[in-house]
Amino acid sequence: MPKVLMKGNEVIAEAAIHAGCKNFFGYPITPQSELVAYMANRLPEIDGLFLQAESEVAAINMVYGAASAGVRVMTSSSSPGFSLKQEGVSYLAGAELPAVIVNIGRGGPGLGNIQPAQSDYFQVTKGGGHGDYYTPVLAPSTLQEIVELTKLAFDLADEYRTPVVLLGDGMLGQMMEPVEFTEEDMKVLPEKKWATTGTRGDGAPKVISSLELNDVNLENHNHTLQSKYEVIKQREVRFDTYRADDAEYMVVAYGTVSRIAKSAIDEARENGIKIGMIRPITLWPFPEKPFEEYRDKVKAFLSVEMSAGQMVEDVRLAVNGKAPVEFFGRTGGVIPNHSEVLEAIKSLAGGGQ
Amino acid sequence: MPKVLMKGNEVIAEAAIHAGCKNFFGYPITPQSELVAYMANRLPEIDGLFLQAESEVAAINMVYGAASAGVRVMTSSSSPGFSLKQEGVSYLAGAELPAVIVNIGRGGPGLGNIQPAQSDYFQVTKGGGHGDYYTPVLAPSTLQEIVELTKLAFDLADEYRTPVVLLGDGMLGQMMEPVEFTEEDMKVLPEKKWATTGTRGDGAPKVISSLELNDVNLENHNHTLQSKYEVIKQREVRFDTYRADDAEYMVVAYGTVSRIAKSAIDEARENGIKIGMIRPITLWPFPEKPFEEYRDKVKAFLSVEMSAGQMVEDVRLAVNGKAPVEFFGRTGGVIPNHSEVLEAIKSLAGGGQ
């Protein structure tokens, strides 16, 4: 198929449709409103369902309902709106319902502003809601990667019966790049025997619920969930490396920041600093393997984020004291430029010598 | 004052009133409803204000309003309800508003059940909402400690202009113990010059907001917040140790679980295992110091929680690879008994030898 020039938010929407998602419930919030608008426009054309809900809370609960009926369903929001959905995400996880939830992060905390930020890392990776649960979190860095990861998000959701988060930031949502959609056969979606589509009087009604009053039964259910999370950790970790093989220093960055970091790394290499990058693509499960591989080889790690320091905790856990872990970040919607990342690298390499 | 026999939930309420809190907004949810009921009964008697809100979301936003007016204000909930408040907590943090939020944790995820759990550790310590913020989290283990920590919660909230979380579980909320309230002079509350109590035409209106559209300004605001968090980390860490001095193994436990752990430790000592305990009282800031002190001395740590393993991450970060960190937990509302904790200790000591 030919390449088309689109906005990041629109690419998410179109990729979801290509993945067979015909149901969207949402509430507009900058900087992801183009996604909602695109869905409002496109879904009726393909006999899909778009509904702008009364609130973020209503939207996530409609997702719960649609997911229970076995259809592919998506909602999207930006940071404050995602916070409002936390109870619903915990319910989806508890009831083992597949759904894709997009979070296009913006500057916070509170109302903050509408500039890009990565300060929702904690709330998407540590289970921002209540109870012991995790959701796979996918963090694309280019619009073409959005196409792949949005498809993957729906597949993971269905395979593991879990909500999946697609995490971007305002920069990714607003930028335009040419993308290519591959043909997908939207009709061969996985069968969902558990879906509550009605018994038509044949057999006992299926029940989807996260309620379990008996503590032993609820613990057994938690064991099931934790076993599932272990399988996901085994199988579904995704990451990328850049000039890592001979690296003495290692940047860690994800999403749009990894693109800025690449420029800085190239420039640092020209300055004689042997530096590479680990780019987590799944933020949960966090890619521990490459850190185990490199933590004894490199002199120091540098986590670069558009936050006050959140992923850096997972980096520290993965490095486990085997090497220094430093941090460089900008917040409040300020996008780091490659020269200040370069300075941070120089400082790291200087400090590490 | 004489000791009185009360339920944990009621002790929180009465301690809040002793701390000068005359404003409560909430929504009933088991297992913390006695707290709401107590406030409904008591506050009108002392010319205070109790309001049962339309929803958890409404309640936390009423807290925002009352806090803006400079009064001491509290809300309380249990796990799913706390998730719904996440956006509001981020707003309180962003607007630097003092408030006390009680979370009496229950089994999850989702609707779960109404038995005790500690599986909200992540959502209260990692900033369950959006943006870079933390809230001090206090975790009492006895009803008498509730009295102290509730008072402390209000004082920290006012001193640092921050929401503070008081974290318990259904066991703590429902148990009865004799407690003693000390006389507090409720009238000498700290003056709040920033409060929006009206200018009466004198001077420019004060504004309380978490909105800051300019990214550089919002980053500066984040620097202010982060500096405040550094100060809190310096000054406000609280923890307790138990038979730690000569310990070769160390349990880490908080809240009600620490009481069960004590019995298990005593019994383990009788079995010849030199084991002690670090009990974090502030979950954020997490007490790193005692781990730095003991991590080179002990053979292994064992985090015991009523969760699938959440605090254990902070333990690993604090131990930083200097010693093995194991985990024992029960979930879904199952309370670990001291003999299974003892077994876990024996297994740790066996495995560590």
Place this chain on the structure above:
Amino acid sequence: MPKVLMKGNEVIAEAAIHAGCKNFFGYPITPQSELVAYMANRLPEIDGLFLQAESEVAAINMVYGAASAGVRVMTSSSSPGFSLKQEGVSYLAGAELPAVIVNIGRGGPGLGNIQPAQSDYFQVTKGGGHGDYYTPVLAPSTLQEIVELTKLAFDLADEYRTPVVLLGDGMLGQMMEPVEFTEEDMKVLPEKKWATTGTRGDGAPKVISSLELNDVNLENHNHTLQSKYEVIKQREVRFDTYRADDAEYMVVAYGTVSRIAKSAIDEARENGIKIGMIRPITLWPFPEKPFEEYRDKVKAFLSVEMSAGQMVEDVRLAVNGKAPVEFFGRTGGVIPNHSEVLEAIKSLAGGGQ
């Protein structure tokens, strides 16, 4: 087509589907919940959209959205739920949007009970919401008449761009009778050039709104509405008479009560009382013509209602002092039986001599 035995609530739902309604937004409330359940079951089968909203308020506003897009859309509720929709009905009327709203009345005021009542006559005929508007109100008395009037409701809604109310009571909703659905060509629905279905870049966007800040413009809009209401009053009045030709006394009753009244009238005739009935089928516009015809002939009118006396006001307005107008009613869910209606008739006839 063969006759099928169905519940009244289900007949409304199936008749709506026959009328080409593929969109339903609602919230369950007794005694109309079978309607919601039927739609939840049937609409997905025909590629329609069923959505259980967060609240009655949400449901009516979703109806507003769907109606704006030009599709046939329905919501339904019972008395307290209908009250909550009043703002939305006024918005639909102000924006001239076609929609069908079902009200299956129950005992009130307040929470009341779930037994049949006609005490919502005022709120459906006098514009229960704000501003100068009316909605056509259709009141079927049999399940077969439901089939006709539900179809008519959608046709009137589209023809006059107005919300239309279908008013029943719990008895009508719960009773079972054989009904026959005629084949309808659901595809030839009226074209709606005003619908906001997107311009695809071609021409100026259409706007649906009830906002008009300029008072003169809003008055002009009100003139348009009032002219439309005049046309509806001219063309769309529907009523039935029973044994009216030689009547000396006249019962006025609608809906299920008219069926009870018929038995009483037959018995009264056997007792020598020349009595007939006017049965309004449209409650708004109220059928004034038959009253103008009979008010000089009959000795007295008797309005029989399951209310404390509401339609009786419209009867008095239509009779305009030309004859006495008496009232007999039961309330709170009590269904009048034919013998007490007969007594009321005897008392009327005795008193009128």
Place this chain on the structure above:
Amino acid sequence: MPKVLMKGNEVIAEAAIHAGCKNFFGYPITPQSELVAYMANRLPEIDGLFLQAESEVAAINMVYGAASAGVRVMTSSSSPGFSLKQEGVSYLAGAELPAVIVNIGRGGPGLGNIQPAQSDYFQVTKGGGHGDYYTPVLAPSTLQEIVELTKLAFDLADEYRTPVVLLGDGMLGQMMEPVEFTEEDMKVLPEKKWATTGTRGDGAPKVISSLELNDVNLENHNHTLQSKYEVIKQREVRFDTYRADDAEYMVVAYGTVSRIAKSAIDEARENGIKIGMIRPITLWPFPEKPFEEYRDKVKAFLSVEMSAGQMVEDVRLAVNGKAPVEFFGRTGGVIPNHSEVLEAIKSLAGGGQ
């Protein structure tokens, strides 16, 4: 006390406070927002409670709660907001709870505009919500009359245990006039033995509810309500007349429109037309007596309203065919001027000759 110059909305608020109302729950909507703002400012000063609710629906239900506790409580809104409160008003009526609800009407239907209108006459006098209930409706025409009628509203509410509506329009709310508040002894409020203020373990709990599942009991409750409404109709009708004694024609107008009508009447008198006015002060109960007195004397009535014709129905019912009833109205926020009312009078007098 000295006269003070205030806005109408503020006069309502201050008069409520003079009447002992220390509890206000509301939601801002133009053109009554000054009332809310005034309460927000004043109530904290007198240890009262002001709460801006999450929505109009929340506000009216908070009124229900406060009224149940026996305190004097008020809410206020404008037309669309009042529609949203209809369910709550029906609940207050059903539960026989005293409360004062202010409606400062604006142009409609739907969102309309923020100019003055009287097009909520139906929804306040005919029980805009479900079930058989009425609320006394007071319609002041001057700011000084607001002082009296606001006090009266609270007294009627308490005496008859009923919600009472104070109906104004944007003009009345926004105009400024000097008013005088008389000293009221706010402390001697009527005792409310039925209030649910807690039993303190002494006796059975009191219950406030509008639920009555048994139909016969609910009908009995309706008889109680209807009997109460009869008593109110006997005792509490209020109206005023102007130059009515020798009138051959009669204007009917209420609220601000009656002031415009007076000028027109004076001018008509100078033109030799013997015309007077009946001004209903209570819209419900509607003053039927003066119509019974004058309907045989005058040649015609003219209802003048800022609506498309609503009160005119009650005028027709009261006149009962004994004289022609004409209507003149402006809508959409247009305020009739005295010269067009004069023209309407001339046309009436011409047509009546």
